[in-house]
Amino acid sequence: MAELRVLVAEDHDVVRQGIRLVLETEPDIRVVAEARDAPNAVAGTIRAQPDVVLMDVRLANGSGIEATREIHSRAPNSSVLMLTSYADDEAVFASIMAGAAGYMLKTATPMELIHAVRRVAHGESLLAPSVTQRVLTRVRQSPLLAKDEKLASLTAREDQVLTLLATGKTNAQIARDIHISEKTVKNHVSTILGKLEVARRTEAAAYFAQHRNPFG
8 A cells, every 4th residue: 555645734733743643543644744834834845745735724934825836836746735724715716726736624524634635645636515615605606707718718518517527526426417428527627627727626616716707
């Protein structure tokens, strides 16, 4: 079983130590470094090259979001999973656009956190269900917007796939919903990312929420 290497960036010592204990109950996960502030989170990631960085949104001596942006640029093989107490709308979007692979709340259960770390380590993107709902609420409450050029370039099927992707559905779930193969969904997602000029599913969902005309 391949070992997953994790860096935990959290400025509250008790919380940080608790996260370490939770993760290291699993034989395939090892916490290789810890950081209490943003500069050390970046430096520690560059030095240790973990598979996953568990990043608190609000860190001492800087922003976890800014640290994420720097890690995304300087250590692209390390995926960042944001961990925070509050599903703050602006922080969600800022984190995603900074390159975070996912956004989890600290109210997650130990098994939910472990599952999230494994998913992110294997290249998946995720949002906590409650965060996904806030993304959708923001879409519904957005003012009337002109159709974005990149979104306008999508075919009707790609638009349908993106709409479902933005709700947090997996490729398999999208395939079942619109009665096409999972491979076809995967191809559509790849094309959508290219047209929107983003790298991750979570970035595509954020782009959708920011630029979509909710009235069609």
